[in-house]
Amino acid sequence: MNVLVAGGAGYIGSHAVRQLIAAGHKPVVVDNLVRGHRESVPPHIPFYCVPLSAKGELEEILRRHRVDCVMHFAALAYVGESVSEPLRYYANNTGGTIHLLEAMEAAGVKRLVFSSTCATYGEPQEMPIRETTPQRPINPYGWSKLMAEQIMKDLVAADPRWAIVSLRYFNVAGCAEDGTLGEDHDPETHLIPRLLLATLGRLPEVEIFGNDYPTADGTCIRDYIHVDDLCAAHLMAMEACHPGQFLAYNLGIGRGYSVREVVKAVRQVTGLDPPTRIGPRRPGDPAILFADSAKIQQELGWRPRFLSIEAIVDTAWRWFRAHPRGYHAA
Numbered sequence: 404m405n406v407l408v409a410g411g412a413g414y415i416g417s418h419a420v421r422q423l424i425a426a427g428h429k430p431v432v433v434d435n436l437v438r439g440h441r442e443s444v445p446p447h448i449p450f451y452c453v454p455l456s457a458k459g460e461l462e463e464i465l466r467r468h469r470v471d472c473v474m475h476f477a478a479l480a481y482v483g484e485s486v487s488e489p490l491r492y493y494a495n496n497t498g499g500t501i502h503l504l505e506a507m508e509a510a511g512v513k514r515l516v517f518s519s520t521c522a523t524y525g526e527p528q529e530m531p532i533r534e535t536t537p538q539r540p541i542n543p544y545g546w547s548k549l550m551a552e553q554i555m556k557d558l559v560a561a562d563p564r565w566a567i568v569s570l571r572y573f574n575v576a577g578c579a580e581d582g583t584l585g586e587d588h589d590p591e592t593h594l595i596p597r598l599l600l601a602t603l604g605r606l607p608e609v610e611i612f613g614n615d616y617p618t619a620d621g622t623c624i625r626d627y628i629h630v631d632d633l634c635a636a637h638l639m640a641m642e643a644c645h646p647g648q649f650l651a652y653n654l655g656i657g658r659g660y661s662v663r664e665v666v667k668a669v670r671q672v673t674g675l676d677p678p679t680r681i682g683p684r685r686p687g688d689p690a691i692l693f694a695d696s697a698k699i700q701q702e703l704g705w706r707p708r709f710l711s712i713e714a715i716v717d718t719a720w721r722w723f724r725a726h727p728r729g730y731h732a733a
């Protein structure tokens with residue numbers, strides 16, 4: 404299929420582009436390069452540095468490349484930043500999605516795989532989180548994605564030619580196994596990259612956000628899913644898109660690891676001891692989040708390959724060891 408990958412120069416989008424190429428599809432990348440890296444997209448792939456607000460240009464690109472399906476990764480994704488800059492998040496994530504949907508409608512492209520998030524569930528009462536768990540976000544990031552999902556549901560109801568799958572990600576981690584494609588955020592806020600950067604001396608230390616949570620070791624528990632397992636689900640979702648349907652699937656491995664367990668895995672994989680310090684809780688962090696991903700396993704046959712935190716950290720370590728300064732100094 405001809406696939407427009409919005410946000411294809413970002414961490415997850417670039418891994419999806421690589422898998423699309425390997426599977427014989429033809430990706431076209433659109434990215435405003437605010438958080439993405441041109442270097443992460445192979446030079447032979449059509450690339451457009453265009454914001455989602457440029458509806459006319461997007462429509463033109465969709466037509467020119469006879470796009471069959473859109474994968475929409477283009478978003479801002481820092482919870483803390485969304486609290487301090489809500490307008491930016493709603494404009495970019497919700498508004499940007501509306502522009503993209505308008506361009507798709509104008510070009511007659513109605514198949515979409517959307518990057519959603521477990522942040523749409525907020526702090527749920529039930530664990531693991533199912534797709535039927537009530538969605539009650541607790542920050543603007545979660546709301547910006549939930550609003551986009553609602554718009555998509557309304558669109559499918561209004562016009563049954565639309566076919567949309569929303570994938571609700573848990574904690575995406577790890578990098579391509581060959582160490583040539585990875586994660587390069589500025590600022591880097593995520594736990595695994597921060598720990599690896601600390602082992603390399605690129606960060607003085609990593610603060611552990613709270614050790615007084617109601618968990619076995621007092622630190623937060625999250626469900627870490629390998630980026631390649633996540634991208635494999637996108638390719639399956641693209642095939643499973645059905646006109647007249649809005650489908651939603653959770654993507655996690657179905658078990659959680661505490662922050663301390665992640666630190667231990669980093670020690671084991673790297674043989675180095677990342678300097679850490681216990682700090683206060685980070686506002687908005689629920690104690691425990693992990694997915695029930697039985698629905699995508701049963702309906703689409705998806706199976707995660709990376710089931711241990713050590714295996715996930717190992718792939719991230721290959722990238723960070725080879726590229727301690729990210730893409731630009733590679």
Ligand code: UDP
Binds near residue numbers: 593597612613662685
């Ligand atoms: N975390 C931490 N120190 C850090 C970054 C993250 O203790 O420097 C914790 C955070 O509180 C959460 C887990 O690690 O419990 C994963 O956080 P991350 O920011 O990687 O992903 P999020 O869960 O926010 O999507």
